Amino acid sequence: MSSILVKNEARLGLKLVAPAVGIIGLLVIYPILFNVYLSFFDVQLNGSKTFVGLDNYTDLLGNPRYYHSIGVSVIYLIGTVVGTTVLGLAASILMNQEFRFRNLARGLILLPYFAPVISVVFGWQFIFDPVNGIYNHVVVDVLHLTDTRENLIGNPDSALFVVILFDIWKHFPIAYLLFLAKLQSVPKDLYEAAAIDGQNAWGRFWHVTLPELRFVIATVVLLRIIWNLNRFEDVYLLAPNVETLPIFTYYQAFAGIVDQGGAAAISVIQLLVLVGLIWLYVRKVLKW
Template sequence: MVSHPGSLAQQEARFGWKTVAPSLLLIALLIVYPVAYNLYLSFFEVKLSGQNEFVGFNNYIDLLADRAFYDSLTVTVIYVVGSTLGTTLLGLGVASLMNHKFPLRGLVRGLVLLPYIAPLISEVFAWQFIFDPVNGIYNHMTVEVLGISDERVNLIGTPGNALLVVIIFDIWKNFPFAYLMILSRLQSINNDLYEAATLDGANRWQRFWNITLPELRFVVGAIVMLRFIWNINKFDEVFLLAPNVKTLPIYTYFTAFTGTIEQGLAAAIAVVQFLLLIGLIFLYIRRVLKW
């Protein structure tokens, strides 16, 4: 049998390309093209009539001189760090609890998932109703029943509090995701490790610190990274609950579609956000996860 040594490998490679081609095409169409088009738009002054005017780096220069952009950046950082930390820690705590045996554990485990699976819009309406300054139960409880405060507040509407509310909402809504991933990892940790540690005289805390946490390292790392990406790009939750919290996506939306409609500038904000995200993920993988 005479055969070219590379041919089989080549054939396989060709076959490989053929199999991934549909996905590549889809990715190109739905992801690469919009990203590239957005990049292209960011160098133009976009007119609704369609006659765009090339302005070079002007949009970026305008952006870097805009105080509102830095405000939005700060809000985004607080929002992302707060919500990512919150969801992960709460998820870790709840998962550790649920890993113990207790009556009706199955039911409770299921109920914990509710905020994550319930439709966002109904949750947002429920929250808005809870925090309504005049008729909401929150103000009724704090002012009239418990007397903690003597003033009714519009917790969601007031810009100062709104950010906090949005962070808490995100933690409440998304911690089940962290919980679910951590719990499944916890269940696969070999029990022998704990038994051996117990024999060596390790207490509860030492076992958690020296066995559980290192075992969870990658799963927690992945959660943090995913939440980080999702929350930097998060639009729906923030916009529906409190559009006055101007994270970068919300700021982009307002720039693109309200006031003096500036879609070129909005495209530039999106590009900056994209670069920022890539940079941070790269750093995170290298420095924190050491992959």
């Protein structure tokens, strides 16, 4: 009796997930497989393909621009992941205190996350505009920190840090939101017990807050790594001269000398690295 029920239930389950599996297969698995396939061909814009074996990969691994973009991506990833996590944590702890207008402040913090990328990008470009921007006005004319006006976004080296700052500002609210939700569920008596056990505010943060937040922090870091390794629009719109991996891939595939086979090879490597990273992370840090 019960085994029949179990079987029926399993069959129903399969039927229920089938549409989702179909859609994922069509929209995710098929492009991935096709991408792997493409990476072994020299692809022309008219669609004609010539099999080139591993040539795309060897070309890529001999291309200094590729290594440069890996370096940029690593800096971008570390800066944004650390930045959003730390800022999100600080904001969530602050917003977990009692004060007047707390609910208003809690809501306002989310604004950067809601704002459309394209509009805030223009705002940021204007802030750092070398002639009219408020940044140069404050640094040069008001504070007299330096004599020369800098084009921070025009210079790829400094633009990388503007892009990192922008991403932190735009995306820390999601980290903040997840941390705050968890903070509100930490039992108050744990803090009281830690205080009784001789821990001051710092000790209570270290021994109660951080361990309680551990899995949320790990999840936020994981999500941020996945999102930002593939992040395109924020970087491209704000400073197209910052060549992170997705931007480099885009230039390979669609700009100048179009090399779609080469671009496919980049994304195959990126996919493998990402899958490997996530696997390690999930096993070692999240311990699922």
